[in-house]
Amino acid sequence: MKNAFRQSMAWLHTYTGLLAGWVLYFMFLTGTLGYFDTEMDRWMRPERPLATAPVSFANSVDVAMRRLEQAAAGADQWFINPAVGRDNPDLRIFYRQPPDATGKPGGSTNELLDATTGKPVSYRETGGGQVLYQMHYELHYMPRAVAYWIVGVCAMFMLVALLTGIVVHKKIFKDFFTFRPGKQQRSWLDAHNVLSVVSLPFHLMITYSGLVFFVITYMPFIIEASYGAGAKNQQVYFDEATARQSDPGRAGVAAPLAAVDPMIAAAAQRWGAANLRSVDIRYPGDANARVSISRTTATPLRSTERLVFDGASGALIEVQGAVTSTPRAVRDVLLGLHEGLFAGAWLRWLYFFSGLIGTAMIGTGLVLWTVKRRTQQAKQQMPSASLVFVERLNAGTLIGLPIGIAAYFWANRLIPAALAGRAQWEVHSLFIAWALMLIHAHCRPRVRVWHEQLWVAAAAYLLLPIINTCTTQRHLGVTLLHADWVLAGFDLTLLAVGAAFALAAIKLRSRAVGAVRGKVSMRASAVENA
Amino acid sequence: MTLAGGICSLALCYSGLGGVCLAMDRHYRQVCQRSASPMRTQTLRFGGWLFLALSLLACMRGSGASVGAVLWLGVLSTCAAAIVVMLAYTPRALGRSALIAAPIGALAFMVL
Numbered sequence: 142m143k144n145a146f147r148q149s150m151a152w153l154h155t156y157t158g159l160l161a162g163w164v165l166y167f168m169f170l171t172g173t174l175g176y177f178d179t180e181m182d183r184w185m186r187p188e189r190p191l192a193t194a195p196v197s198f199a200n201s202v203d204v205a206m207r208r209l210e211q212a213a214a215g216a217d218q219w220f221i222n223p224a225v226g227r228d229n230p231d232l233r234i235f236y237r238q239p240p241d242a243t244g245k246p247g248g249s250t251n252e253l254l255d256a257t258t259g260k261p262v263s264y265r266e267t268g269g270g271q272v273l274y275q276m277h278y279e280l281h282y283m284p285r286a287v288a289y290w291i292v293g294v295c296a297m298f299m300l301v302a303l304l305t306g307i308v309v310h311k312k313i314f315k316d317f318f319t320f321r322p323g324k325q326q327r328s329w330l331d332a333h334n335v336l337s338v339v340s341l342p343f344h345l346m347i348t349y350s351g352l353v354f355f356v357i358t359y360m361p362f363i364i365e366a367s368y369g370a371g372a373k374n375q376q377v378y379f380d381e382a383t384a385r386q387s388d389p390g391r392a393g394v395a396a397p398l399a400a401v402d403p404m405i406a407a408a409a410q411r412w413g414a415a416n417l418r419s420v421d422i423r424y425p426g427d428a429n430a431r432v433s434i435s436r437t438t439a440t441p442l443r444s445t446e447r448l449v450f451d452g453a454s455g456a457l458i459e460v461q462g463a464v465t466s467t468p469r470a471v472r473d474v475l476l477g478l479h480e481g482l483f484a485g486a487w488l489r490w491l492y493f494f495s496g497l498i499g500t501a502m503i504g505t506g507l508v509l510w511t512v513k514r515r516t517q518q519a520k521q522q523m524p525s526a527s528l529v530f531v532e533r534l535n536a537g538t539l540i541g542l543p544i545g546i547a548a549y550f551w552a553n554r555l556i557p558a559a560l561a562g563r564a565q566w567e568v569h570s571l572f573i574a575w576a577l578m579l580i581h582a583h584c585r586p587r588v589r590v591w592h593e594q595l596w597v598a599a600a601a602y603l604l605l606p607i608i609n610t611c612t613t614q615r616h617l618g619v620t621l622l623h624a625d626w627v628l629a630g631f632d633l634t635l636l637a638v639g640a641a642f643a644l645a646a647i648k649l650r651s652r653a654v655g656a657v658r659g660k661v662s663m664r665a666s667a668v669e670n671a
Numbered sequence: 672m673t674l675a676g677g678i679c680s681l682a683l684c685y686s687g688l689g690g691v692c693l694a695m696d697r698h699y700r701q702v703c704q705r706s707a708s709p710m711r712t713q714t715l716r717f718g719g720w721l722f723l724a725l726s727l728l729a730c731m732r733g734s735g736a737s738v739g740a741v742l743w744l745g746v747l748s749t750c751a752a753a754i755v756v757m758l759a760y761t762p763r764a765l766g767r768s769a770l771i772a773a774p775i776g777a778l779a780f781m782v783l
Contacts, residue, residue: 318692318751320759335755340748440737483738487672491745498748 147309154305155510159531161298162507163538168292169503170542171277172347173496174270176481176489177631179230181270184631185553187613188264189231191623196232196256198223198417199405204259205234206401208252209425215239217247217391219422224256225437227489227627228482232256239391265558268568273549278354281568289355300348302506306337313338326516329509336502343495344502350479353472382469383461392428399455401432407457408434408448418445428453433461442470443477504539511535533582533590540594541578543638547601548574550635554605554612595646602639606632672742676733679783680743682776683726685750689769690719692754701758702766722776723747729780 183189201223209219213236220235232254238247253262280288317338320331368374408417421433430452436445449459464470481492511532518524552570556563582590610616620629693699694716699707731739757765
């Protein structure tokens with residue numbers, strides 16, 4: 142009875158893992174890189190000044206307001222996000238125009254401003270780390286709704302794979318530290334097990350919380366059952382869930398916006414000046430204007446307190462607590478743990494390593510499937526088509542996708558800064574390089590594929606800091622001198638990744654050469670002895 | 672989390688996991704080439720879990736309860752991965768490093 146249960150769980154584990162494995166590998170790799178998204182943003186904008194004296198929150202808001210008054214006078218929403226720590230290295234503003242006469246929503250604009258002059262910056266157009274990270278849940282080249290469903294199905298498969306994996310792993314405590322290198326299938330299984338177990342709390346958290354992000358997309362009928370169908374009824378639910386007064390809408394009566402500085406001072410007194418995050422202004426210049434000031438996140442609870450002021454009079458009208466209901470707080474903690482925005486430098490690196498361990502867990506699982514079947518099919522004349530397909534797809538994805546990501550950075554440095562549409566072309570470069578690696582994996586002889594791709598990956602990453610030196614003023618020679626550890630750290634990490642790929646290529650070659658030599662000597666001795 | 676606090680929790684976690692690992696006969700033999708006496712096994716197991724608990728306390732003391740708990744899980748994963756790799760490739764270095772990390776961690780815990 143127990144055996145049959147374990148066997149069916151093993152089957153489930155294998156096939157949920159295999160079917161979703163490559164998409165999950167993509168999601169895990171881009172998600173892991175996403176923990177350093179703003180650092181990547183900074184590296185991909187080499188025109189950005191190196192180190193600037195920090196501008197105070199209040200001054201940044203003043204500068205931003207002047208720009209917003211000039212550029213977005215009649216807008217429905219102004220959003221100001223001053224440079225606060227690593228989460229937002231630049232002064233960012235957002236504005237949304239009112240819907241037109243037919244009800245079509247107005248256009249929205251994001252801008253990065255220079256915090257001293259208030260002018261929009263002229264950094265090269267790039268998706269930066271944000272686009273790479275967003276691909277983690279939006280994928281690419283498809284409508285968002287489709288991507289959310291694909292990502293959701295794969296995340297569900299991941300959760301099933303994790304839970305069935307725990308059930309199937311017979312000696313989960315005994316084999317906690319067990320890794321036996323040099324034993325082919327046994328070693329791959331050990332590696333897969335160790336990578337899964339060593340970071341198991343992280344993997345379970347990240348998968349479950351990942352599903353929670355779009356739970357309303359996956360289960361829309363729960364809201365419908367209580368509130369009725371349609372977007373308006375959904376909005377009633379959201380307002381109740383967040384316990385905020387619903388948007389009063391435009392009054393249509395003009396009224397000058399009250400001074401924002403006293404509001405900022407009140408918030409600073411309540412939370413401390415270092416904990417101010419953003420200013421959100423609705424309907425500026427209207428009698429129903431609202432100014433909301435938010436606090437930074439310091440704990441896994443993603444939601445924070447907000448102060449809402451009346452825009453015309455400047456009076457405090459509402460204090461929105463961080464916790465309005467327990468279910469919502471649970472959700473916000475789960476999402477907060479997933480995003481890790483609260484993490485300082487130490488914890489951010491730990492998140493990153495845990496993500497890499499998860500990515501490697503998926504990779505070793507995919508490879509294990511092929512190694513096992515190679516061994517099983519060793520006596521057959523022709524390996525099965527599915528085995529060949531999976532082997533080639535493995536090489537082209539497990540090494541090909543990192544090569545694609547390196548290509549993204551290469552494109553950032555090599556595509557001329559002034560070229561229109563360069564941001565799209567950076568992303569295209571990622572997928573073109575990945576596609577080329579998939580084709581390479583399909584065409585080259587099986588014994589050479591991994592080796593060649595590992596060397597391409599090593600070269601792609603090791604050469605990047607050199608390309609950086611040739612094309613920008615933000616290479617290691619400059620950044621180490623100025624102790625800009627974000628930029629220097631990025632280049633150093635690229636070197637470390639390249640070195641790791643080179644090491645893998647060398648190890649693979651010595652093992653392949655050893656195997657070939659072994660076969661040759663065996664054949665030679667067989668001929669001698671014949 | 673300060674650098675000193677980080678080193679404290681890392682050292683405590685590494686030596687704690689090392690203790691738990693060496694309390695298993697298979698791994699003790701990998702590191703020391705002979706089996707451990709029952710007394711030693713008990714000591715390693717008890718000491719290992721104690722140090723793991725202390726590293727959790729060190730993380731929480733440095734960063735608050737909620738962030739500290741998350742931090743500790745990350746430290747645990749990193750130390751476990753390091754121990755697995757060392758056990759596979761340099762088992763004697765594992766024994767020595769766990770032995771050095773233990774007093775460093777304990778001292779740092781009491782001082783900080």
